[in-house]
Each structure stands twice: as C-alpha cells, then as structure tokens.
Amino acid sequence: MPYKFSFDLSRISKAFFRDLANIANQKGLHKKLGGQARHLAEKFRIHEITGLDVSDALVLVEDLVDIYVRNLSNAQSFQETKKRVLFLPHCARKYMDNRCKAHFDPKLPSYVCGHCSKDCLINNATHLAEKKGYKVFVLPGGSCIPEILKRDGYKGVIGVACSDELKMAGEYMQRLGSFGQAIPLTKNGCANTQFNLATLQKVMA
Numbered sequence: 001m002p003y004k005f006s007f008d009l010s011r012i013s014k015a016f017f018r019d020l021a022n023i024a025n026q027k028g029l030h031k032k033l034g035g036q037a038r039h040l041a042e043k044f045r046i047h048e049i050t051g052l053d054v055s056d057a058l059v060l061v062e063d064l065v066d067i068y069v070r071n072l073s074n075a076q077s078f079q080e081t082k083k084r085v086l087f088l089p090h091c092a093r094k095y096m097d098n099r100c101k102a103h104f105d106p107k108l109p110s111y112v113c114g115h116c117s118k119d120c121l122i123n124n125a126t127h128l129a130e131k132k133g134y135k136v137f138v139l140p141g142g143s144c145i146p147e148i149l150k151r152d153g154y155k156g157v158i159g160v161a162c163s164d165e166l167k168m169a170g171e172y173m174q175r176l177g178s179f180g181q182a183i184p185l186t187k188n189g190c191a192n193t194q195f196n197l198a199t200l201q202k203v204m205a
C-alpha cells in the first residue's frame with residue numbers, strides 16, 4: 001500500500017542517514033528494530049521537522065531501517081552481478097510538463113531522457129549509470145518491473161523509489177533471483193520527488 005502521507009526529509013541532518021546505516025550494521029537488529037527506529041525518529045525530531053504524525057514518522061523510519069538492512073545483506077551478491085539495471089521514478093524529472101524533452105517508449109517501457117536540463121536528477125543519474133554500463137529505465141510505475149527483469153534477465157538491480165514500494169520490490173526480486181540495492185526517495189509525492197545522487201553513485205561504484 002502506498003503511504004497515505006507525504007514526506008520531505010531534505011531538511012533532516014545527514015547524520016540521520018549515517019545513523020541509519022550504523023543501525024543496519026548491528027547484529028541481532030531484527031529483535032529490536034522497533035526500538036531503534038523509535039530512538040532514531042526521536043533523536044532527529046523527524047515528526048517535528050517534517051510535520052508528520054509521530055506514528056507516520058515512525059513507519060517511515062522503520063521502513064528506511066528495513067531497506068538499509070536488506071541493502072547490506074544483498075551488497076556482496078549485488079557486487080558479483082554482471083548484467084545490471086537502474087530503475088528511476090519519472091516523478092523525479094525536473095519538469096512534468098512539455099518542458100521535459102523525454103519521450104516515452106512503450107516497448108521498453110520507459111521514458112528516454114532528452115537531457116534538456118543539467119540540474120535534473122534523472123539526467124544526472126542516467127549519465128552516471130550509463131557510464132558504468134547500466135541499462136536505465138525511467139518508469140511511470142513499478143508494475144512492469146517483474147516483466148522487465150524476466151524478459152531481460154538483469155541480475156543486479158538498483159531501484160530508486162518510495163520506501164514502501166522498495167520494501168515490496170525487495171521481496172519479489174528475491175523470488176526472481178536478482179539482487180537489489182534500494183535508494184529511497186528523500187521526498188515523495190507525484191512530482192518533484194528527490195533522492196540522493198551521491199548515495200546512488202556510491203552504490204554503483
């Protein structure tokens with residue numbers, strides 16, 4: 001189920017994401033996941049800064065911890081894959097109207113970036129990924145991902161999406177024998193969504 005709330009973590013300290021990674025590194029985490037997530041949400045005042053309800057902030061942080069834990073457990077297998085793909089969300093395009101020069105190719109299916117804006121996240125992520133040999137898909141939704149993975153046989157998958165979608169994707173990728181690394185959006189919504197390009201670059205390295 002998609003979140004019923006919107007969030008923007010862009011004003012949260014970078015230390016929050018460092019602490020998330022540290023928590024994911026701890027042994028025996030699953031037993032105390034709820035407590036750790038609560039502690040993190042309180043320490044970084046997530047609900048105050050984002051304006052979320054305390055319970056929504058907690059759900060969000062729990063999902064993020066879950067994603068970081070899964071990334072860590074898949075990291076080695078992901079590094080060993082040869083054929084890789086990057087899935088990006090179309091809502092992170094700089095423009096959502098006809099100023100965006102991407103065209104949609106239904107055969108892929110994907111938007112193909114026209115590289116109209118140097119400061120567009122999709123443009124930058126596409127450049128970085130293609131230089132590293134990734135096939136890039138800019139998707140209007142996640143429902144076609146299982147079909148693409150089956151059709152093209154990608155084994156290493158990086159997905160940029162909202163945390164709730166990433167959690168679901170992690171489960172079916174395991175069933176398909178692919179190994180994923182997930183980059184959660186730092187701002188969700190239908191347009192102008194954001195993710196951390198430096199994190200993506202690090203994961204692709």
Ligand code: SF4
Pocket residue numbers: 093094095099100101102112113114115116117118120121122123
């Ligand atoms: S750089 Fe690409 S994705 Fe971004 S607005 Fe331009 S054409 Fe669209």
